[in-house]
Amino acid sequence: GAGVSQSPSNKVTEKGKDVELRCDPISGHTALYWYRQSLGQGLEFLIYFQGNSAPDKSGLPSDRFSAERTGGSVSTLTIQRTQQEDSAVYLCASSLPYRPEAFFGQGTRLTVV
Amino acid sequence: DQQVKQNSPSLSVQEGRISILNCDYTNSMFDYFLWYKKYPAEGPTFLISISSIKDKNEDGRFTVFLNKSAKHLSLHIVPSQPGDSAVYFCAASVRNQGGKLIFGQGTELSVKP
Numbered sequence: 001g002a003g004v005s006q007s008p009s010n011k012v013t014e015k016g017k018d019v020e021l022r023c024d025p026i027s028g029h030t031a032l033y034w035y036r037q038s039l040g041q042g043l044e045f046l047i048y049f050q051g052n053s054a055p056d057k058s059g060l061p062s063d064r065f066s067a068e069r070t071g072g073s074v075s076t077l078t079i080q081r082t083q084q085e086d087s088a089v090y091l092c093a094s095s096l097p098y099r100p101e102a103f104f105g106q107g108t109r110l111t112v113v
Numbered sequence: 114d115q116q117v118k119q120n121s122p123s124l125s126v127q128e129g130r131i132s133i134l135n136c137d138y139t140n141s142m143f144d145y146f147l148w149y150k151k152y153p154a155e156g157p158t159f160l161i162s163i164s165s166i167k168d169k170n171e172d173g174r175f176t177v178f179l180n181k182s183a184k185h186l187s188l189h190i191v192p193s194q195p196g197d198s199a200v201y202f203c204a205a206s207v208r209n210q211g212g213k214l215i216f217g218q219g220t221e222l223s224v225k226p
Contacts, residue, residue: 004156015204020148031212033213033214033218041218042119042202042216042218042219043157043202043204043216043219045214045215045216046215048213050212055215061222062216091156091157093156093214098173098208098212099161099212100145100147100162100204100206100208100212100214101159103158103159103213104149104156104158105156106154106155106156107155
């Protein structure tokens with residue numbers, strides 16, 4: 001596709017369950033980011049992949065959060081044992097090598113009930 | 114530690130007038146700055162950027178000003194249009210450290226007809 005694609009667009013899960021969020025970046029973009037936006041808040045950095053370098057995981061809020069990027073393309077963000085405070089819109093973005101201008105997907109709205 | 118700050122959560126402007134959105138940063142290593150615009154239920158879209166070697170960049174109705182000594186940047190929109198109503202985020206990066214984007218909290222702009 002032409003843009004960053006995220007799935008699902010909406011996810012409702014029960015507290016304590018695990019969830020996986022998927023991101024398909026723009027073809028040729030070597031950098032991939034995950035951010036989240038909680039209600040009324042700004043964009044909180046979670047994790048950053050740049051090519052084959054070790055990912056920058058400094059924004060992950062707890063060890064319940066993890067992310068993978070397979071084959072330098074698709075990324076999956078996994079949240080284990082979800083809590084109500086995990087409810088937010090999770091945004092994925094990608095960019096060309098060492099170009100700061102990142103392009104965002106539509107986001108996945110996660111609701112933990 | 115909020116490295117990028119947008120201290121005004123909201124701004125209301127009359128159509129045709131100038132909108133000025135402000136952003137402050139604390140990390141003197143930042144060397145590239147960006148503005149993004151976000152409509153509800155959509156991902157942020159890139160608007161305009163500026164390198165730290167410049168103090169002004171203009172694109173149509175949008176101009177970004179950078180004051181490095183004050184660690185301050187601003188986005189001017191002239192003339193403002195109702196379609197400009199959105200949340201505006203500033204972001205900063207250190208390009209030689211991989212370009213990870215750090216975002217401010219956002220300012221909600223409302224342009225009244």
